[in-house]
Structure formats: C-alpha cells, structure tokens
Amino acid sequence: MILIVLSSLIAILETEAAIRxxxxxxxxxxxxxxxxxxxxxxxxxxxxxxxxxxxRGLSGRVRYMFxxxxxxxxxxxxxxxxxxxxxxxxxxxxxxxxxxVRLLRLGALSSAWVFLADxxxxxxxxxxxxxxxxxxxxxxxxxxxxxxxARHQPEAFGSIPRALWWSVATLxxxxxxxxxxxxxxxxxxxxxxALAGIGLIAMxxxxxxxxxxxxLRRQADCTRETETPNTAGD
Amino acid sequence: MILIVLSSLIAILETEAAIRxxxxxxxxxxxxxxxxxxxxxxxxxxxxxxxxxxxRGLSGRVRYMFxxxxxxxxxxxxxxxxxxxxxxxxxxxxxxxxxxVRLLRLGALSSAWVFLADxxxxxxxxxxxxxxxxxxxxxxxxxxxxxxxARHQPEAFGSIPRALWWSVATLxxxxxxxxxxxxxxxxxxxxxxALAGIGLIAMxxxxxxxxxxxxLRRQADCTRETETPNTAGD
Amino acid sequence: MILIVLSSLIAILETEAAIRxxxxxxxxxxxxxxxxxxxxxxxxxxxxxxxxxxxRGLSGRVRYMFxxxxxxxxxxxxxxxxxxxxxxxxxxxxxxxxxxVRLLRLGALSSAWVFLADxxxxxxxxxxxxxxxxxxxxxxxxxxxxxxxARHQPEAFGSIPRALWWSVATLxxxxxxxxxxxxxxxxxxxxxxALAGIGLIAMxxxxxxxxxxxxLRRQADCTRETETPNTAGD
Amino acid sequence: MILIVLSSLIAILETEAAIRxxxxxxxxxxxxxxxxxxxxxxxxxxxxxxxxxxxRGLSGRVRYMFxxxxxxxxxxxxxxxxxxxxxxxxxxxxxxxxxxVRLLRLGALSSAWVFLADxxxxxxxxxxxxxxxxxxxxxxxxxxxxxxxARHQPEAFGSIPRALWWSVATLxxxxxxxxxxxxxxxxxxxxxxALAGIGLIAMxxxxxxxxxxxxLRRQADCTRETETPNTAGD
Numbered sequence: 064m065i066l067i068v069l070s071s072l073i074a075i076l077e078t079e080a081a082i083r084x085x086x087x088x089x090x091x092x093x094x095x096x097x098x099x100x101x102x103x104x105x106x107x108x109x110x111x112x113x114x115x116x117x118x119r120g121l122s123g124r125v126r127y128m129f130x131x132x133x134x135x136x137x138x139x140x141x142x143x144x145x146x147x148x149x150x151x152x153x154x155x156x157x158x159x160x161x162x163x164v165r166l167l168r169l170g171a172l173s174s175a176w177v178f179l180a181d182x183x184x185x186x187x188x189x190x191x192x193x194x195x196x197x198x199x200x201x202x203x204x205x206x207x208x209x210x211x212x213a214r215h216q217p218e219a220f221g222s223i224p225r226a227l228w229w230s231v232a233t234l235x236x237x238x239x240x241x242x243x244x245x246x247x248x249x250x251x252x253x254x255x256x257a258l259a260g261i262g263l264i265a266m267x268x269x270x271x272x273x274x275x276x277x278x279l280r281r282q283a284d285c286t287r288e289t290e291t292p293n294t295a296g297d
Numbered sequence: 298m299i300l301i302v303l304s305s306l307i308a309i310l311e312t313e314a315a316i317r318x319x320x321x322x323x324x325x326x327x328x329x330x331x332x333x334x335x336x337x338x339x340x341x342x343x344x345x346x347x348x349x350x351x352x353r354g355l356s357g358r359v360r361y362m363f364x365x366x367x368x369x370x371x372x373x374x375x376x377x378x379x380x381x382x383x384x385x386x387x388x389x390x391x392x393x394x395x396x397x398v399r400l401l402r403l404g405a406l407s408s409a410w411v412f413l414a415d416x417x418x419x420x421x422x423x424x425x426x427x428x429x430x431x432x433x434x435x436x437x438x439x440x441x442x443x444x445x446x447a448r449h450q451p452e453a454f455g456s457i458p459r460a461l462w463w464s465v466a467t468l469x470x471x472x473x474x475x476x477x478x479x480x481x482x483x484x485x486x487x488x489x490x491a492l493a494g495i496g497l498i499a500m501x502x503x504x505x506x507x508x509x510x511x512x513l514r515r516q517a518d519c520t521r522e523t524e525t526p527n528t529a530g531d
Numbered sequence: 532m533i534l535i536v537l538s539s540l541i542a543i544l545e546t547e548a549a550i551r552x553x554x555x556x557x558x559x560x561x562x563x564x565x566x567x568x569x570x571x572x573x574x575x576x577x578x579x580x581x582x583x584x585x586x587r588g589l590s591g592r593v594r595y596m597f598x599x600x601x602x603x604x605x606x607x608x609x610x611x612x613x614x615x616x617x618x619x620x621x622x623x624x625x626x627x628x629x630x631x632v633r634l635l636r637l638g639a640l641s642s643a644w645v646f647l648a649d650x651x652x653x654x655x656x657x658x659x660x661x662x663x664x665x666x667x668x669x670x671x672x673x674x675x676x677x678x679x680x681a682r683h684q685p686e687a688f689g690s691i692p693r694a695l696w697w698s699v700a701t702l703x704x705x706x707x708x709x710x711x712x713x714x715x716x717x718x719x720x721x722x723x724x725a726l727a728g729i730g731l732i733a734m735x736x737x738x739x740x741x742x743x744x745x746x747l748r749r750q751a752d753c754t755r756e757t758e759t760p761n762t763a764g765d
Numbered sequence: 766m767i768l769i770v771l772s773s774l775i776a777i778l779e780t781e782a783a784i785r786x787x788x789x790x791x792x793x794x795x796x797x798x799x800x801x802x803x804x805x806x807x808x809x810x811x812x813x814x815x816x817x818x819x820x821r822g823l824s825g826r827v828r829y830m831f832x833x834x835x836x837x838x839x840x841x842x843x844x845x846x847x848x849x850x851x852x853x854x855x856x857x858x859x860x861x862x863x864x865x866v867r868l869l870r871l872g873a874l875s876s877a878w879v880f881l882a883d884x885x886x887x888x889x890x891x892x893x894x895x896x897x898x899x900x901x902x903x904x905x906x907x908x909x910x911x912x913x914x915a916r917h918q919p920e921a922f923g924s925i926p927r928a929l930w931w932s933v934a935t936l937x938x939x940x941x942x943x944x945x946x947x948x949x950x951x952x953x954x955x956x957x958x959a960l961a962g963i964g965l966i967a968m969x970x971x972x973x974x975x976x977x978x979x980x981l982r983r984q985a986d987c988t989r990e991t992e993t994p995n996t997a998g999d
Binding site: 188191192193233236238239240243250258265268269270272 | 465470474498
Binding site: 422423425426427467470471472473474477484487488491492494495496498499500502503504506507508510511514515 | 876877878880881899929930933934937938939940941942943965966969970971972973974976977978980981982985
C-alpha cells in the first residue's frame with residue numbers, strides 16, 4: 064500500500080537527472096520512464112486509498128484525489144503530458160521533494176522531527192521578535208546606505224530596494240562584494256551593520272540552543288519523575 | 298484612544314512606498330495622503346491624551362506633546378510641511394518604525410520581549426566584555442595589516458581607519474573581498490584574524506544561549522516550586 | 532612498543548615540509564629520511580605487534596598487517612618507493628594525519644573526545660534532519676536561481692549543478708562573490724536563501740549546544756546521585 | 766597609587782590619535798605630551814610600588830621594574846625617546862592596550878571576567894579538540910584544492926601555503942572571493958569545505974554555550990544549596 068520508499072527513490076533519481084540536465088538527449092528517455100512510473104504509482108495510490116476507511120468507495124477515492132498530497136502528486140505528473148517534458152515544468156516536479164518530508168517523519172527520524180518542531184514552536188514568539196528586529200535592521204541599514212551612497216553609486220544604491228540587496232548580503236555575513244560602500248560615512252554605517260549582523264545570527268542561534276536545551280531537560284525531568292515513585296516505593 | 302494598529306499599518310504602507318520610490322510621481326499623492334492621515338492621527342492622539350489622568354487639561358496636553366513618543370510623532374510629520382515632501386526627510390520618517398517597537402510589546406509578543414530583554418540584561422557584563430574583546434581585536438588586527446600592507450596598497454591600508462574597514466569585514470566573516478591583503482605576512486595575520494572572528498561570533502552566541510537557557514530554567518523552577526507545596530499537601 | 536608520539540612528530544615535520552614545498556630540491560633529502568624512518572617504524576610496529584596476544588606468531592603479524600591502521604601505515608610508505616617521491620603521492624601521505632587522531636585519544640584529551648562524540652551521537656537524528664533540510668534548501672534555491680538567471684548568466688547559472696556552486700557559497704554565508712544574481716527576481720530569491728542560511732547555521736549550532744549542555748547536566752547528576760547516599764548516610 | 770584610570774584614558778586618547786594619523790603634523794605635539802605623561806606616570810608607579818610590602822625599598826623597586834606589567838609600561842615609553850616618535854614603534858605602543866585588560870578586571874566586569882574565564886577553562890580540552898579538527902580540515906582542504914587547481918591557477922593554488930589562504934577564508938565563512946576554484950572537482954571539494962565550515966563554527970559555539978550554561982547552573986545550585994538548610998531549619 065505504501066509506495067513512498069519507491070517513489071522517493073525515483074524522486075532522488077529524478078533530481079539526479081535534473082543535476083545532469085546539461086545533456087538533455089540522454090535524459091529524455093529517463094524522463095518518460097519516470098513519468099510513466101509516477102503515473103502508475105499515482106493510479107495504485109488512488110486505488111489503494113479505498114483501503115482506508117475514510118476514502119472507501121468511488122466517491123471516497125475522488126475525495127482522496129483532492130487531498131493536499133494527492134494534488135501534489137497529480138501536479139508532478141500532469142505537466143509532463145501537457146508540455147511533453149519541457150524544462151519549464153521543472154520546478155513543479157521539484158514539488159515531489161515535499162514527499163521526502165513525509166518520509167522523514169517515518170522511522171527513527173520521527174521523534175527527532177517532533178522534538179525539533181516542539182522546541183521551535185515553544186519559542187516561536189522569541190524567534191518572531193528576532194526576525195522582526197532583523198527586518199527592522201535590514202530596512203534601516205539600507206535606508207542609511209541609500210542616503211550616503213546613492214549619489215556615488217546610483218547603480219547599486221540608487222533606491223532602497225537596490226540597497227536592500229547589499230543589506231541582506233551584509234547582515235547575513237554572506238558579503239558577496241559585488242556591491243560595497245565607497246564613501247567614509249557609508250563604510251562607517253556598513254561596519255555598524257556588519258557588527259549588528261553578528262547579533263542577528265547570535266540571537267536566533269541562542270534562542271534555538273536554549274529551546275533545544277529546555278526540551279531535553281523537560282524530557283529528562285519526565286523520566287526522573289516517573290522513576291521517583293519506584294524509588295520511593297522501595 | 299489607541300490608534301497604534303492603524304498608524305503602524307500606515308507606517309508599513311509608507312515604507313512600501315519608500316521601497317518603490319524609484320517612480321516618485323506616483324507616490325507624491327500617497328505621500329500627501331499619508332502626511333494628512335498622520336497629522337489627523339497626531340491631533341486625535343493629543344486630544345485623547347486628556348483622557349489619561351497624567352495629561353488632563355490643556356497644560357497636560359502640552360506636557361504630553363513633550364513626551365518622547367509624541368516628539369517622535371511630531372518629528373515624523375513636520376518635515377513634510379517644511380520641505381514639501383523632499384527625499385531628505387526620508388530618514389526622519391523612518392523614525393515611525395520605532396512605533397512598531399511599541400506595538401511589538403502588545404499581545405503575545407510582550408512576554409517574549411520581556412523574556413529576551415531580561416536574559417540579555419542578566420548577562421550584560423559578559424556581553425560587554427566580549428564587545429570589548431571584539432573592539433580590541435578590531436584595532437589590533439587593523440594595526441597589524443596597516444604595518445604589513447600600507448606600502449603595497451596605500452589606497453586600502455594606508456591608514457588605520459582604512460584598515461579598520463577590512464578588519465570589520467573580516468572579523469564579522471562578511472568578507473566583501475574589495476580589500477584583501479597581498480603580502481605573505483599580511484595574509485598570515487589576516488588568517489589569524491579570520492580564525493579569531495569565529496571566536497568573536499561564538500562568544501556572544503554562547504553567552505546568549507546560556508542566558509536564554511538560564512532564564513528558561515528559572516521559569517521552570519518557579520513553576521515547580523509553586524507546585525511542590527500542593528503535591529506535599531496531598 | 533608505542534612509537535605514536537615519535538611518528539606523529541615526524542608527520543607534523545613532514546607536513547611542514549609539504550608547507551614549504553615550493554623549494555623541492557631541499558626537501559628531497561628530508562623526504563628520503565622521513566620515508567626511511569617510517570619504513571623502520573613500520574617494521575618495528577609489525578614486529579612489536581607480536582607482543583599483543585591477538586597478533587602472536589608470524590601468522591598473527593601477517594594478520595596485523597591487514598588491520599586498518601597497519602594498511603594506512605603501509606599506504607603512506609609504499610608510494611615513495613614506487614614513484615620515487617613524486618608529488619602525486621602527496622595526498623596519500625596526508626593519511627598519516629589520521630594517526631594523529633589516534634594520538635588525540637590519549638591523555639587528557641581522551642575524555643573530551645568521548646564527551647563530544649557521545650553528545651553528537653545522542654542528537655544524531657536531529658543533526659541528520661537539519662542536514663537533510665540543508666540539502667533540500669541547497670537544491671531548491673539552486674533550482675530557483677537556475678530558472679531566473681540561466682538566460683542572463685549561462686556561464687554561472689546555466690545548469691543546476693552550476694547554480695549549486697552559488698547556492699553552497701550563499702547558504703554557508705561564505706559568499707565569494709564570483710557568481711551573483713543580476714535579475715531582480717534572482718536577487719529576491721538569493722536574499723531569501725541568504726536569510727535561510729542563518730537558520731542553516733543556527734540549527735546545528737543550537738542542537739550541538741543543547742547536546743553538550745545535556746551531556747554536562749547528566750554528568751553533574753551522576754556525580755550528585757553518587758554523593759547523595761553518602762550525605763543520607765551521615 | 767593606582768593611576769590606571771588616568772593611564773587608560775590616555776591610552777584611549779592615544780589610539781584615537783593613531784586612528785587619525787593621516788595628518789601626522791598635528792599629532793606630533795599630542796604624541797610628545799602623551800609620552801611625557803606616560804613617563805611621569807611610570808615614574809610615579811615605580812615610586813608608589815614601594816608602598817607595596819613586596820617591593821619595599823630601592824631593591825624592591827628595581828624588582829618591580831622587572832615584573833611583567835612594568836616591562837610593558839617601559840616598552841611603551843622607550844621607543845618614543847629612541848626613535849623620536851617614528852611610526853615603526855607604533856605596534857609596541859599598542860601594548861598599552863593590554864593595560865586596559867587589567868582595567869576590565871576592576872568593578873562590575875570583574876565577576877563577568879572570572880565567569881567567562883572559568884567556563885572556557887573548564888571546557889579547554891573540548892575547545893582544543895575542535896581547534897585540532899579545524900587545523901586538520903584546513904590542511905586537508907588546502908591539499909585537495911592544491912591537487913585540483915594548481916595546474917589552472919598556479920598563482921593562487923600553486924603551493925599548499927597559498928591554498929591555505931583560500932582554505933582559511935572558506936572554512937571561517939569569510940569568503941573574500943579573490944581566490945576561488947574554477948575546476949568542477951575543485952568546486953565540489955570547495956563546497957564540502959564550505960559545508961564543513963559550518964561545523965567548524967557550530968562546534969566551538971556549542972561548546973561555549975554549554976560551558977556558560979553549566980557555569981550558570983552550578984552558580985544557581987550553590988545558591989540553592991546554601992539556601993536549603995535555612996528552609997529545612999524553619
């Protein structure tokens with residue numbers, strides 16, 4: 064009933080095909096095979112959905128076809144038949160990757176998933192706050208650089224959205240170097256921005272570290288509490 | 298009485314206008330509308346301040362006009378009428394963003410704000426120390442590079458403040474690449490600086506992580522302590 | 532019996548030779564000496580293996596020669612005699628570095644090694660998940676950039692593997708700047724990628740911090756538990 | 766007796782002079798004044814050392830002059846009189862910054878200093894291990910890039926020390942971009958190196974976070990333990 068393992072294997076194969084798409088002649092055949100396999104798998108999946116009490120009967124199967132995952136599956140197949148395997152449908156086929164997410168929930172990774180999701184969820188307001196601070200810094204620093212550099216580098220800092228490109232590269236400490244301030248005041252503010260970028264990275268890292276640490280401690284406390292009565296009973 | 302939600306919405310709209318200011322003809326109208334709305338809101342706010350017992354009566358309202366937030370509001374409006382909406386007043390209007398900070402204190406984010414501020418405040422001396430270490434590293438590494446590179450790249454390393462620009466870009470691991478050492482000794486010291494930059498990032502991150510972790514544990518301890526008597530009473 | 536300290540010293544010397552290999556005439560002699568010393572050491576090691584009850588006798592020594600570490604030792608010597616000290620064997624000789632790993636397990640670093648390995652092992656599923664998320668982000672962002680930039684920069688973004696080079700540089704916040712997006716949509720997605728790169732760094736850092744923190748707490752709890760009975764006995 | 770506050774203020778002033786050393790005529794006077802002030806302060810300090818029982822008498826003062834800090838003070842003054850205030854003595858005068866370290870130990874920062882130093886010292890073996898791993902990665906990745914790129918970019922990757930410059934810039938995620946691999950295999954290994962660079966940053970950050978967290982918990986436990994008897998006594 065569950066073809067996930069097979070389909071994910073094919074999905075991985077398919078992206079490997081995408082990785083080597085500089086020689087498209089060879090991969091045309093593989094693409095047709097993959098499309099056929101996915102169509103077959105989709106058919107089997109719709110048929111097998113009838114086994115599930117929620118989707119029993121013909122109308123149940125139709126209802127299944129409108130669940131989120133089934134639509135993703137359909138979306139990944141249809142473009143091939145419509146466009147004949149053109150490259151533009153490429154991103155949609157990447158949606159199949161989302162099914163790997165489902166796969167990650169299986170097996171030993173499941174508890175890790177729950178653990179991480181819970182920890183992040185518990186501190187979501189703190190993370191939202193540091194995201195808001197990051198957004199404020201982004202807009203403020205690009206506004207400053209726009210004021211100081213627009214005259215000297217109209218191409219790179221001629222408007223705030225253009226300055227935002229520099230701002231993102233600096234605050235995330237990526238620092239491409241395709242756009243850099245050249246006026247002394249611009250450099251001064253850029254330095255302040257770069258130093259603030261450390262805070263931008265340190266803040267969510269610290270919050271996540273504390274969240275994971277807290278989740279682990281609560282786990283340990285639960286274990287200890289269930290153990291304590293036994294010890295007391297001895 | 299509280300127009301914050303409305304004003305912040307307008308503030309967001311206004312920065313979106315700023316984001317698309319490459320076509321200023323269209324945004325002139327929006328700017329006038331926003332200025333009128335903010336003036337109206339400022340009037341309502343001053344009038345409504347009379348409801349607050351601290352600012353009752355005419356003299357109370359005048360006193361309200363000299364509170365920090367009221368001055369920020371005034372500063373954001375006045376430039377428009379003085380300059381007729383020129384671009385130079387742009388940064389001052391960005392001050393309105395500060396009002397979003399007030400908004401962040403409302404609702405569910407309020408406790409997150411208090412939590413983060415408390416944790417950072419508790420470890421402010423440790424953070425100040427690592428900031429001092431960062432400042433020392435910045436000056437020391439730019440002095441080294443100035444000594445080794447000034448002869449070969451007078452444009453980039455001809456003085457210590459010029460070398461500081463490189464120093465900030467390296468220690469924060471931004472690394473624009475517009476200025477790089479070319480002598481072997483300069484590269485050696487630059488490598489040491491880059492490696493020290495890891496410490497510069499790791500130190501505040503570790504301190505913040507520990508601070509958040511500690512704040513969470515104290516929270517948990519408080520909950521447990523208030524729960525313990527109940528358990529003991531059973 | 533254990534020549535590790537000596538061999539590691541020679542290994543360090545040897546890489547210093549490698550470091551200064553721009554003047555190969557001088558280092559030829561050192562290379563021959565090192566090769567002879569390592570051959571001698573290998574002979575002594577094989578002979579001394581007989582002292583170990585597992586490798587007693589001639590057949591035991593032959594068995595020892597096929598253990599993993601003995602093969603590494605052999606691999607590091609053979610190329611010199613086959614190629615006469617050519618540069619191509621250089622990487623294989625770097626395998627000797629692996630023996631330093633063994634050395635790190637000795638002395639005071641041993642418990643640190645066990646501590647770090649245990650902590651990482653305990654959270655291996657969480658780390659695997661964030662590695663999977665990183666891989667997904669890498670492929671997704673390079674696919675996006677491929678779609679938006681392939682037309683304008685066929686050299687840099689002409690295929691997904693080419694875009695992956697940019698993608699790795701951005702997500703790890705290295706940001707060489709040799710390849711940067713030039714279209715507005717490409718820059719937008721690049722900004723999102725750069726911001727996601729912060730999460731990519733914050734996630735494993737947070738997990739590791741929590742793992743080390745948890746390992747330290749368990750250590751402290753063990754100490755306290757073994758101390759508690761003594762206190763109760765008083 | 767303690768002139769530290771005054772001397773550190775002068776030291777800060779002096780580096781500000783160094784910051785503006787592009788106009789040396791004006792700063793010549795300031796330099797002479799500072800040198801005289803420091804000479805005076807050194808004399809007062811040596812005289813005042815006699816108040817300390819360890820350095821009583823003339824021979825005690827001579828002994829004081831050979832303590833580490835007094836030598837640093839002397840080193841910072843002598844070059845001015847020998848070279849007549851030349852720029853080469855500049856780095857030695859920066860040694861005065863070290864005296865700021867002493868100042869940082871005073872006041873409220875003192876406990877923060879002890880706290881951070883203790884936490885780092887407790888995990889020194891783990892930090893040494895991750896430094897060793899970083900060193901191994903540095904040498905290994907530069908060796909790989911040397912093998913793949915030496916033929917195509919002899920200027921940048923012609924020897925291992927040259928490749929090390931690239932290696933440091935990549936592993937620390939600085940990424941100047943002045944030197945980048947151009948061969949596919951070189952890019953593949955560079956990507957692996959960049960991804961390993963995340964681990965290189967995450968490891969010490971995690972260790973430091975756990976160390977600070979642990980130090981805070983031990984502090985809290987001490988407080989609780991000293992409080993517990995009081996509670997039990999009630």
